[in-house]
Amino acid sequence: MTHAPSADDRFAPSAAFAAKAHVTADQYQAMYNASIQDPERFWAEHGKRIDWIKPFTKVKSTSFAPGKIDIKWFEDGTLNVSANCIDRHLETRGDQTAIIWEPDDPKDAAQHITYKELHRRTCRMANILETMGVRRGDRVVIYLPMIPEAAYAMLACARIGAVHSIVFAGFSPDALGTRINGCDAKVVITADHAPRGGRSTPLKSNTDAALLHCKDSVKCLVVRRTGGQTSWADGRDFDYNEMAMEADDYCAPAEMGAEDPLFILYTSGSTGQPKGVVHSSGGYLAYAAMTHQYTFDYHDGDIFWCTADVGWVTGHSYIVYGPLANGATTIMFEGVPTYPDAGRFWEVCQKHKVNQFYTAPTALRALMAHGNGPVEKYDLSSIKVLGTVGEPINPEAWNWYNDVIGKGKCPIVDTWWQTETGGHLLTPLPGAIATKPGSATLPFFGVLPVILDPQTGVEITTTAAEGVLCIKDSWPGQMRTVYGDHERFEKTYFSDYKNYYFTGDGCRRDEDGYYWITGRVDDVINVSGHRMGTAEVESALVAHADVAEAAVVGYPHAIKGQGIYAYVTLMNGVEPSEDLRKDLVKWVRSEIGPIASPDLIQWAPGLPKTRSGKIMRRILRKIAENDHTTLGDISTLADPSVVDHLIEHRMNKV
Ligand code: ATP
Numbered sequence: 001m002t003h004a005p006s007a008d009d010r011f012a013p014s015a016a017f018a019a020k021a022h023v024t025a026d027q028y029q030a031m032y033n034a035s036i037q038d039p040e041r042f043w044a045e046h047g048k049r050i051d052w053i054k055p056f057t058k059v060k061s062t063s064f065a066p067g068k069i070d071i072k073w074f075e076d077g078t079l080n081v082s083a084n085c086i087d088r089h090l091e092t093r094g095d096q097t098a099i100i101w102e103p104d105d106p107k108d109a110a111q112h113i114t115y116k117e118l119h120r121r122t123c124r125m126a127n128i129l130e131t132m133g134v135r136r137g138d139r140v141v142i143y144l145p146m147i148p149e150a151a152y153a154m155l156a157c158a159r160i161g162a163v164h165s166i167v168f169a170g171f172s173p174d175a176l177g178t179r180i181n182g183c184d185a186k187v188v189i190t191a192d193h194a195p196r197g198g199r200s201t202p203l204k205s206n207t208d209a210a211l212l213h214c215k216d217s218v219k220c221l222v223v224r225r226t227g228g229q230t231s232w233a234d235g236r237d238f239d240y241n242e243m244a245m246e247a248d249d250y251c252a253p254a255e256m257g258a259e260d261p262l263f264i265l266y267t268s269g270s271t272g273q274p275k276g277v278v279h280s281s282g283g284y285l286a287y288a289a290m291t292h293q294y295t296f297d298y299h300d301g302d303i304f305w306c307t308a309d310v311g312w313v314t315g316h317s318y319i320v321y322g323p324l325a326n327g328a329t330t331i332m333f334e335g336v337p338t339y340p341d342a343g344r345f346w347e348v349c350q351k352h353k354v355n356q357f358y359t360a361p362t363a364l365r366a367l368m369a370h371g372n373g374p375v376e377k378y379d380l381s382s383i384k385v386l387g388t389v390g391e392p393i394n395p396e397a398w399n400w401y402n403d404v405i406g407k408g409k410c411p412i413v414d415t416w417w418q419t420e421t422g423g424h425l426l427t428p429l430p431g432a433i434a435t436k437p438g439s440a441t442l443p444f445f446g447v448l449p450v451i452l453d454p455q456t457g458v459e460i461t462t463t464a465a466e467g468v469l470c471i472k473d474s475w476p477g478q479m480r481t482v483y484g485d486h487e488r489f490e491k492t493y494f495s496d497y498k499n500y501y502f503t504g505d506g507c508r509r510d511e512d513g514y515y516w517i518t519g520r521v522d523d524v525i526n527v528s529g530h531r532m533g534t535a536e537v538e539s540a541l542v543a544h545a546d547v548a549e550a551a552v553v554g555y556p557h558a559i560k561g562q563g564i565y566a567y568v569t570l571m572n573g574v575e576p577s578e579d580l581r582k583d584l585v586k587w588v589r590s591e592i593g594p595i596a597s598p599d600l601i602q603w604a605p606g607l608p609k610t611r612s613g614k615i616m617r618r619i620l621r622k623i624a625e626n627d628h629t630t631l632g633d634i635s636t637l638a639d640p641s642v643v644d645h646l647i648e649h650r651m652n653k654v
């Protein structure tokens, strides 16, 4: 058995990489210091990376003070987000590909959509929405597969000043209906069917079911994706493909205020009921564009691929808004990593000569379980930077990414951020910051992370520290409010620790000032008085050769207060046994120490995850506590049958 990779390994960018990078180590320090010492001046400069119709004169007006939570950036400037993502590129790169669309089935042809074509399509969609009665400030729900029309729809809303709220196409009619009503949407845009992983979801009939619980005035625009059968309600349903043939090729971009909302998006629902996050137009776009360029070291002509769905914030910021604002070529992938086989990601990387590849730890762990065979068939030499987001990445997965995918040559950017933050807050810049497997390293420009003592709320000022992660001051991409509920905004993010933005995550800062996310604050385990994050124990388990994935929670324990309950998914082909169970306990003891050794290990063929692939520990905790009659909000759960299996086989039969 190999020894677990050490989390203290360091990987510095090569001199060759650094020489071409936008930001080097020295520049990072200088720019970071400038951004903290004089944020007004720094952001006045970087706010100019987007085009303003009326330039801003005010840069930052933000307050985290109790009762006065108010966040405004560039507030007197005006702009149009879609013009920034399309029109301003037409002269210089009208014939360049803006979007490469890769369909679910690899046998179907990919599409290359130029900036000119994107302009035409977006304008037509905008005109259709106007015909349907959508006006500035109205809300539009988008419930589409990963097809180019999803990007056209987002940009069309931005063009006319409507606010979009995307609902992931895997969500149920109930979840869709709640979100349509939640923002009082005028229109919902959907497709007939959504092919994904060789299966098909009937989006239109889901929408029909959802609309039964919505106001009669809500209209529905239907994109033909498969041509499959759907029912039709005359007067309510509109045929996109037909209307697009008639619609005008030009729609003037509306002049919007920097603080006008661009979109509403719900958080993933890992820790409870999803929050309807509202993002601004100006600050959000500037921040998404800037982080896209620097974090991925994006250069003109590069092919950028973020594998997320546009239903998540990652898709908003790093498939659509950030890349397009930068005039990039961005890939939209309709499929899943394991269809038709576990080589799909790498096949697409080879086919489109991807330069920056950005995915989630959950996908990497799933692919690792299939071994290196599916990777070795493909030429990945175009890749320059690898990225990860969504959960702490276990050092084992990090090393696999580095060795097997990056061949030891591609910096890995472990980007920590949230729906609420709009863009990356903690992340290495690939030409500037040496990485350590499992650490999101250092703050992005303008970001002031602090670690507070969870009990007293006092800031820990020593370099090495552990506690809850808060942010001390605002950045342009920060959410502005919870839709329709500013009180909930204040209560969720600014009330536990006054005058700080509370992230909900636990964090450790090491001797080098590097940040390590230890897991959700709600998930912290307290064993005999020792507080422990879930990430470390899970990473130790995943480092074992037989383990594909692990999730750890606390459960009531008569002597220790809390015991450690581990759910373990084994590698493909490995059989569970009592010997293996003992071996895993021994392994964790030797990796971390006796305090972290699991009391109970349950074999889990699957773990409960959100649709964006995050482990829902709150459900696992309920099962471990034998309290599974009240699982809370499970509307964002990907596969409920996983939960039934775990309940049936739970270990703690008290
Ligand atoms: P909810 O807020 O509804 O419970 P959620 O927090 O999963 O759902 P997101 O905004 O999608 O919703 O996820 C943000 C969270 O994901 C972060 O707070 C953090 O816990 C986790 N996360 C994201 N990126 C990283 C990363 N690179 N390392 C560690 N954790 C990460």
Ligand code: MG
Binding pocket: 267, 271, 418, 504
């Ligand atoms: Mg969250």
